[in-house]
Amino acid sequence: MSRLTSGHFEGLFRGEIQLIIVDEIDRLKLQHLEQLRDIDDQHHVAMIFIGMPGIEKRLARYPQLYSRIGFAHEFQKLSKDEMHHILEYKWDELGISIKKEDFSDYEALTNIMKVTNGNFRLIHRLFTQIERILEINQLTSITTAVVEAARTSLVIGRN
DSSP states (O other): OOOOOGGTTTTTTTTOOOOOOOOOOGGOHHHHHHHHHHHHHHOEEEEEEEOSSSHHHHHHTHHHHHTTTOOOOOOOOHHHHHHHHHHHHHHTTTTTOOTTTTTTHHHHHHHHHHHHOOHHHHHHHHHHHHHHHHTTTTTSOOOOOHHHHHHSSSSOOOO
């Protein structure tokens, strides 16, 4: 991000933008946090900051910005039931019906749960790769081999 002042945003803040979502806020430098504070001062635009656990402690070191934060919410890992629900939805989204009684489907499902460990963002990223692998290889089912190929294409480590 280059050094921008609120003047650069004048055309954007004439009622057109009501919300700014900043992902990976923990990666921003102090000067960028100051820019966000300046935008808040000048335009009173709602902002959502998304970051890694503990980001509120880092932001607390910048009281001019931190004092404007209404609340912080830390997402917990998905429960087993929540993961089952989401994975069934993801299977359906790909046009594949999941059959839990089929060992191959059950094994793939269990493998995904193990690899993602309840991390919603990781489930989404993994399924993006699964979809790509299915399409490239013209496959019609999600197997442990597909899950493993998708996992190795992501930088997530090994569980």
